[in-house]
Amino acid sequence: MPSSASARRPVIVANWKTYLGMVESVRAARAIRGFLARIAGKEADVVLCPSFPVLPEIHEILKGSRIHLGAQDLHHEPPGPYTGDVSAAQLRGLVRYAIVGHSERRRFHGETDDIVARKAHQAFRIGITPIICVGETAEERDRGETITKVRQQVEAVVRDLPRLSLSRCIFAYEPVWAISTGQGEERPQPEPADAAHLVRLIRKVAAERVGSQTAEQIRVLYGGSVTARTVRPFVAEPGVNGVLVGSASTKPAEFVSIVRGVVDACRS
Ligand code: PGA
Secondary structure: OOOOHHHHOOEEEOOOOOOOHHHHHHHHHHHHHOOOOOOOOOOOEEEEOOHHHHHHHHHHHHHOOOOOOEEOOOOOOOOOOOOOOHHHHHHOOOOOOEEEHHHHHHHHHOOHHHHHHHHHHHHHOOOOEEEEEOOOOHHHHHHOOOOHHHHHHHHHHHOOHHHHHHOEEEEOOOOOOOOOOOOOOOOOOOHHHHHHHHHHHHHHHHHHOOOOHHHHOOOEEEEEOOOOOOOHHHHOOOOOOOEEOOHHHHHHHHHHHOOOOOHHHOOO
């Protein structure tokens, strides 16, 4: 019998990073909206996460569709003297989701587990659902520290969040070594069964804090070099509720195939 979490609509998140300019983002959003009119919001929750400058424009494009908008990050403090940052309050009414704790933020901006937890907190205060990314680096994997690392990252977030907030969280297990570099080379991916093992660990850590009934409601995704060709076995694994897609999501036709692949795999 499917768990309540796996019986829920799958989530497919497009993380455009800084790949697309203004015009390309608008074009991609329009194309995706057209292609996914019948699927989005019915068979899958689709979330587009463009860069901050284009959020208002994409918000307009997605109006009246069931495709949701997400930010790629938000600041961990309430509004204040933080030059160059974007607070959760500034995103109110614009986005429904925000990615927090992406490995590129952790790596290039020194974001700690504590900061990620505070971001998740800020998101909830404004009614934004955080998509919390966790995952080990290649070095951590090689030292046999994957479980410890992921457990630590999840614990930092679940420690302080109220039960209700936690049940609405989305987590994404993204092994850092599987995330594409944008240079065009193929990255290794984990075995789908191994990714699913980590997905179960995320839910287990949450369950230790809030009980398994609440933890079952948390949706957990896989991310790292997902393409239309590779997506199905990941979402076919029990407990994996969708995918977080980077570079492949910037090509509308490819992204649409990924969404269709997820929907097909979850139906069968
Ligand atoms: P990728 O990125 O699909 O380009 O590997 C995934 C991510 O970083 O979220």
